[in-house]
Amino acid sequence: MKAQVNFPQVIERGCGMDVHRDTVVVTVMGVGITVETRSFTTYTNSLRSLRDWLISLNITHMAIESTGIYWKPVYNILEQDFEVILVNARHVKNVPGHKTDKKDSRWLAKLLISGLLKASFIPPKDIRDMRDLTRYRKKLVQNAAADRNRFEKILQDANFKLSNVISDIFGKSGTLLINALIDGVDDFNLLLSLCHGRIKKKREILYESLQGVLTDNHKYMLNAIRTNLYNTLSKIESVDNQLLQLSKPYDIELELLKTMPGLNQISATMLLSEIGVDMSRFPTVNHLASWAGICPGNNESAGKSRSSRTNQGNQYIKPILVECAWAASHVKNSYLKKKYESLIGRRGKKRALIAVGHKMLNAAYYIIRDKVPYQDLGYEYLDSRKKQKQIQSYIDKLKDLGIYIEIPNIQ
The missing domain is CATH 3.30.420.60 (eRF1 domain 2)
Structure with missing residues (x-):
């Protein structure tokens, strides 16, 4: 046997x-x-x-x-x-x-x-409802972006180069111009009068960008895509309103999260819907980072570290953190901006954004757990810490040489 x-x-x-x-x-x-x-x-x-x-x-x-x-x-x-x-x-x-x-x-x-199973994180029912909406909203935003790209593709197919002149073809001037072109208006002076002051200064390049030909099929496609885009934007607005209602019990946590650079109402709600408000479900902040797949992984054998790439983790929270990290990296005089700048040179943009997102998730853990606002360390924090380490390193080297010095205040 x-x-x-x-x-x-x-x-x-x-x-x-x-x-x-x-x-x-x-x-x-x-x-x-x-x-x-x-x-x-x-x-x-x-x-x-x-x-x-x-x-x-x-x-x-x-x-x-x-x-x-x-x-x-x-x-x-x-x-x-x-x-x-x-x-x-x-x-x-x-x-x-x-x-x-x-x-x-x-x-x-x-x-x-036998007690050998590790439970996955399942948030409460109200948080799960918020999560369903935020994930649906993400799909709607992706659909809206796809429609914008299709719209631009049709304009390029008709040889209209509006995007070379107008940064947002769905803005006020872009919408008026496209409506006029679909209606068959070809008088350049009339088209120019529909633009605001900054675009009027680009008269020559605007004239060249409007020398395309819209066929009936182009006009149909533009109207169909734009109608679908506006319907999608209307759905996004409806989802935002519903999220606002469902997130009212967590207004305190959301307001505290918004004190962190790079987070607004929508991104804070999306982050909260993924990690919840009960931080006791994660024993430490490191467990949360590992669950999210935002921290370095372990792959070691025979004493050799093969790779430290991030693990799979939560497929929804990582894009949120990366987007927020990109926004935070552009906030002036902030610690997160300096952290991004210190990493981008030797690690590249993508790894730097993951590292900044890791910092933001760690901060969110303590903000939600302790109900405290975000405390920014400041743009000069990393430089000052590096300076202190360098001074201490030189002091230790002098001691090894038998030279003892005293510095009253290391700053």
Whole structure:
């Protein structure tokens, strides 16, 4: 008989769930109950039957593998009656060549009652609602940007070079010019009168940029794209209003976050919807940075460090932090601007932005946890700290040479 490894039991009774789109395979095990596996559908009534069966067995904990979005309806129904642990599928892989739904659920149950599972972060319901809206808003913003690019592409196809003269073709002057061109206006003086003062000074290049030809198909495409763009912008405004209502209970945290350079109402709300307001869910600030995938990773073997690239982390929070870091790097006389400048030369723009985003996430952790505003260290902080280290280094070198000096105040 082959030797078998037994783990100490930490949880008295638990179950493991292998969740799919249409079915849920559940295995229960623990003290005083027989190991049993059953299958249920993911329809609401079937999930309620699953809940009643687990309650009758006095199950207290359950482990669910995070399979796409299919775990969410199961979690929503069961979260009120059990302590549900959502686990990363990469952390609970079974032995290769022995993968079935029943074996997967049994393996999850075994790991659960042995206390070997690491729970994923699931924020409260109101934060999850905010998260759904902020992620939807991100998609809408991407769609709006795509429509703007398509609009510019049509203008270029018709050989109108408005973007060479007007920085924003969807601004007041750009909109008036495009409306006139679609209506068939070709009188340059009339088109020039639609522009504001700064553009009028570029009379010659504006004249050249308007010497294109709009076909009927171009006009149709421009109207269709612009209509869709305005609809998308209207949706974004509606989402912003809904976010404003949902975020009212967290006005204090949002106002404190906005004291940090690079954060406004929208970015602060997006950041809060991803990390929540309960910082006790993360033991330390380093755990939060690791979960977000914004800190250096570890890949060491035989005493050699192979790579320190960031891990995968949360795919939504990293772009938010990078955008905020870019904004913060342009705030005059700020510590974050100086931090960016100190790194860009030897690490490049992308790594410098990740490092600044890491600093901002660390600051957000303490701002939310301690309910305090952001305290900027100042633009000169890094230089002053470097100066102190250099002075101390020279003093230590003189001591090694047998020369002892005293400096009353090192500043």
